[in-house]
Amino acid sequence: MKAVRIEKPGDIGLVEIEKPKISHPREVLIKVVCGSICGSDIGIYKGTNSVATYPIIIGHEFGGVIEEVGSEAGPLKAGDLVAVDPVRSCGHCYACLHGRQNVCSSVKCVGVHMPGGFSEYVVVPAERANKVDPARISPELICLIEPYSIGVQVNSRGRVAKGDRVLVMGCGPAGLCIIQDAKARGAVIIASDIIDARLEVAKKMGASATVNVQKRDIREAVAEFTGGEGMPVVVDAACTVESFPLALDLACPAGRAVIMGLGAPMSQVAAVAVTKKELDVIGSRLNNYRFAEVIDGMERGIYNPELLRSHTFPLSDAVKAVNLVLNHPEEVRKVVLNF
Ligand SMILES: [Zn+2]
Ligand SMILES: [Zn+2]
CATH class of the missing domain: 3.40.50.720 (NAD(P)-binding Rossmann-like Domain)
Structure with a gap:
């Protein structure tokens, strides 16, 4: 399957890698539908993101359709449309035990510290896959739920x-x-x-x-x-x-x-x-379980992801899309990659 990988600062490409497999009963396998490019992806590309590790398959704003579920993946089933929360936390440090898992002492963000969502398939913990009603939110915009979760986090913190x-x-x-x-x-x-x-x-x-x-x-x-x-x-x-x-x-x-x-x-x-x-x-960093709130707001029409999107590219043009954001930030809002 194809994925967008940054080998080191300044070196990005579409690479062929092995399709991931479910390795834990509480995981789900997702066929990615869309992803959007973030300023922090550009920071990883430029080498200015102080928390990134290389090489890295980027992408923390993405969602897709569940293809397979683990035996203990809860109510999710194949065919469900889901937006993926990219935050991963340990569950037992001070921050986690105080309801602040987004700044877990060993917090990881998908696409920054571990393989990201700009790949045709991803395996994620079921609890981070948030179900979306495709009749109420356009599947090609579900990647924009993550950027709105950042907005909700900032305003909650403030x-x-x-x-x-x-x-x-x-x-x-x-x-x-x-x-x-x-x-x-x-x-x-x-x-x-x-x-x-x-x-x-x-x-x-x-x-x-x-x-x-x-x-x-x-x-x-x-x-x-x-x-x-x-x-x-x-x-x-x-x-x-x-x-x-x-x-x-x-x-x-x-x-x-x-x-x-x-x-x-x-x-x-x-x-x-x-x-x-x-x-x-x-x-304010990442988001602290804000996806449900954002999905609800989008379904009720209080957020306007269509206005947030300025460009759409196919996955095959991902490098071109990243360079557009890098070289002409004044021209873009969110660039959406269509898988
Ligand atoms: Zn982002
Ligand atoms: Zn923790």
């Missing part, structure tokens, strides 16, 4: 609730999912980016105001939006060295800043930036 004013810095796919979920929670959102086309989509996803930070000072825009107070919630979905301290700067006293970057380069943050305003600086 305790985003009705009436909150939220600044989302960065309107790439993650930012857009955060915006749409924050809107669904009743928040009022201001979105920033450097690309006008992205800000247009941010508006369609629910942002009340947008700021192109290359044309307008973000501090000034936030002051105007909040009557000079600053933002109760700031989400750093821009994930640059500068955006982390800026997020702390733009938050109001007693506010929250949700940080989701995975870069290792150092940002400069003064202790007083946190203490003076008694900020909650909150990390």
Whole structure:
């Protein structure tokens, strides 16, 4: 079967590998239907993802149809359409025992630390295969459930609730999912980016105001939006060295800043930036069993995955698709691979 493998930074190809087999009674074999390309896949390709291991079959946003189930795989059966949660955890460390398995001390993400979903078949634990009704969610969009799970995780971590004013810095796919979920929670959102086309989509996803930070000072825009107070919630979905301290700067006293970057380069943050305003600086990583919530939201139409998708390629053009995301990030939202 075919799979998309990154051998080392800069070296990607479609390779022929052996079809996986179920080796545990609680596993299922899935024929993959679709996958979508993430910024973190590009980070693995470029060598800037500080948590990746090589060589690696990439892909953590994917889903498909169950072909075979293990003897103890629960209610799932062959023919079921499922979206796969890529998080794997140990179940007995401090984080796992405290309901935070997405930051398990030995957490693994499919497609980052172990073979991913950009392959014709995958074997996954049944508990990570989330059933989707194909009559209510288009099978070719089920790969986008994972990016929305990131948005739900971020807003949950940031305790985003009705009436909150939220600044989302960065309107790439993650930012857009955060915006749409924050809107669904009743928040009022201001979105920033450097690309006008992205800000247009941010508006369609629910942002009340947008700021192109290359044309307008973000501090000034936030002051105007909040009557000079600053933002109760700031989400750093821009994930640059500068955006982390800026997020702390733009938050109001007693506010929250949700940080989701995975870069290792150092940002400069003064202790007083946190203490003076008694900020909650909150990390958000992967998702903590959010798939059911996202599937429910998609089925009820509160999320719009069709708008999140900008391109579709067949699996045979996966390398071309990855290079499109790498070289023209301004032109793409989510690129979906059709298997
Ligand atoms: Zn992703
Ligand atoms: Zn654990």
